[in-house]
Amino acid sequence: MATTRTALSRATLALYGMAAVTLAATASSAFFLWARHASPGMAVAAALPPSLVLGAIALASRFLCNALPLRSAARSSIAIGHAGSAAAASGLWVLTWKSWVPALNAQIATQHLDPDYSLLFALGVMLYVAAVAVHYLVLEIEALREAEDEVLRYRVLAREAELRAFKAQVDPHFLFNSLNAVASMCGSRPLEAREMAQRLADFFRLILRLGALERITLAEEIDLVRRYLAIEKVRFGDRLTTHIDVDEGAAACMVPPLLLQPLVENAVRHGVASMVEGGTIDIKATLEDHMLRIVVDNPADPDRTDARGEGIGIENARGRLSAVSEGRAMLQAAEAEGQFRVVIELPR
């Protein structure tokens, strides 16, 4: 819809532009002829064909404007490019005059036209420059509108991703299983049970607090992940081991909250939990050349059933990441030889 609308308005704008330049050129040059004693009808008849040519050239100058954008092209190349093409356009316009006027004079015996060609050349340059100025104005307005659209789109995407992330966040089965573990410890290990209940409460409180923020440090996110893994460790025992390695620069990076936690939850639920012997979840974060790189590795049974849930989790994380980074971040998930790996790259 949006592209059709823009394309339509562009074509219409171009036509209007061409008509405007033709009209201006015809009117002003006809005025000069009339001032040199040509009849109004004759002046217009003489001015119209060369003006149409100038209108077409002025329209085509849009391509040059596109090729020499105000924001990025060098000032000197913009000046040289348009000065050259202004001279060429005006030269062509004068040339049309020079071939058209004698033909007209030969046809009509009652009047003799004698235009001032240097004045016409100056007029051609002026009109061309005016057309270029209008092109740049239109391009600027379009760019502004696109930028606004883009910002709006990312804002909507970010909000959607947040909502999805919250839904995915609180996996009820994690809570049920953890509470079952608490119930189990109540009889024989009441102190541990109390501690586990505390851990669960702290974890959920932290999720609520961090989830309300726009950005948090990676260190805070890693803290959340550690708390989550500590709870899972009670359930899985020796089957779950973890290894977390975050360098100093990476820890200070800002990330969207709850970006990593669902991915680590995936790594437990669909990874380690699918292995009879369990395995190690390996989280590594580094900062190099202003690029934050986070890698989550875990073993996973290639024959596990119900791989659907994981895909959703990864898609959510990807959507969130692209929303907050305006498309500059990357998330890759790959599985090979029983190892599942998610790589996130986020420019700082």
Added chain:
Amino acid sequence: MIRVVIVDDELPARELLREFLAADEDCEIVAECANGFEAVKAVAQHDPDLLLLDIQMPKLDGFEVLELLDRSPIVVFVTAHDEHALRAFEVHALDYLLKPLSQERFQQVMERVKRAAGHERQPVAGLATSLRAKPLQRIVVRGEDGAIQVVPVSRLDYIEAADDAIRIATSGNKLRKQQPISEIAAQLDPDRFVRIHRAYVVNLERIEKIELYAKDSRVAILRDGTRLPVSRSGYQRLKELL
């Protein structure tokens, strides 16, 4: 005395069941298993009266365990996932316990177990097969030596009928399973597996080409060169998919 096997991949969950059972002097735990393989072995070895069975487990889930049992103990599912509840009753599980476990509910279930213990029971295995999640994602087979094989359906080449059993062909191997071909054909994803003949179900991805063999009879030639007969109605089904 009710002889019980506990199956759960999480130690705290097993501990809680153990604690509840310890309070019941009519019960005796004969085995505790941390995964499906151990469960199948323990049931064969101990022939228990009651199986307390988790559903979400690595390699073999609770339903797959039932399919591989050659005895029919009373089955009570123990899980945090209540979306399995309906299926649990369909496979003739006696009852269903939700985590976190309530002791009161556990005692009620044990009363039911004791009442049912003396009676004849429907074998769970056959029913479990027909009520597994559809389409089937993996096939479980128990060999003559008791070894359990799990075959994801993507590795399946074709299945052939052999009397009332089937032979499952996967990359050169053939695994025998006691199951009618019509039953497994109905469980497989109909977009990926086609019954090309009364006695053959084939993985569409493995078909190299179909050749006319004689008037009205065709053969499917698989990537590995295997030739399988295609019946007239099988050819119709193939044509609809291709």
